[in-house]
Amino acid sequence: MIYYFMGIDGSGKSSILDEIDRRLRDKNYETLKIWARYSPFLVKIFVNIFRKRTINRSADYHSISPEEYTAWQSNKRKISRSPVMKQILLRSFFLDYYFQIIRVFHRIRKNRDKIILLDRFVIDFLADQTVNFGDITDTRMYRTIISMCERFDGIFLISVTPGTALERKNDIPGHEYLYERDLIYRKIFKELKKGYLIDNNGDPEIAINEILNIIMA
DSSP: OEEEEEOOTTSOHHHHHHHHHHHHHHTTOOEEEEEOOOOOSTTHHHHHHHHHTTOSOTTOGGGOOHHHHHHHHHHHHHHTTSHHHHHHHHHHHHHHHHHHHHHHHHHHHHTTTSEEEEESOHHHHHHHHHHHHSOOTTSHHHHHHHHHGGGSSEEEEEEOOHHHHHHHOSOSOOHHHHHHHHHHHHHHHTTOTTEEEEEOSSOHHHHHHHHHHHHHO
């Protein structure tokens, strides 16, 4: 079984995933956690140069100020105003990530006898590129990734308000960053056939038990 965990920074997603992994192991289930966030390789030089021209602490993205985040987003969108440039960049990023995606799915196939818990995978890539380039729902890349998600047995959107997330995590660029990503995750979530909305604004124990009940059903 394959389960994907998604949510904004400060949602408690990773902590919940870790606790679910621990409890499943306590029940003698074999599990495998996979953290698979896109890490630029082929386009890394371009990304680093562009980032250094925009923000002061390019090596630590989460330490940037709200003002730097706004400037960073504005500059990225200026580049992608041209439909041709937008397509070139999107295809370059997707091609770059595709090799990582293949490795992750290969690892999943080798461990199909285990309960797979995914963090920061293809949906997070879609969210990142939507932030970068605006609406990409009409692209082949978007439909391809949504189709990939049909392989998962469940996708959990760990839902919290941006205000709650900011209270829990202080290394976030600001409310604008969280609000924007929250809207994007919810829009993507509506496309998913096996999605579960998990409220984590309160006691995380409630969210953990809700997810465990779904997995064990």
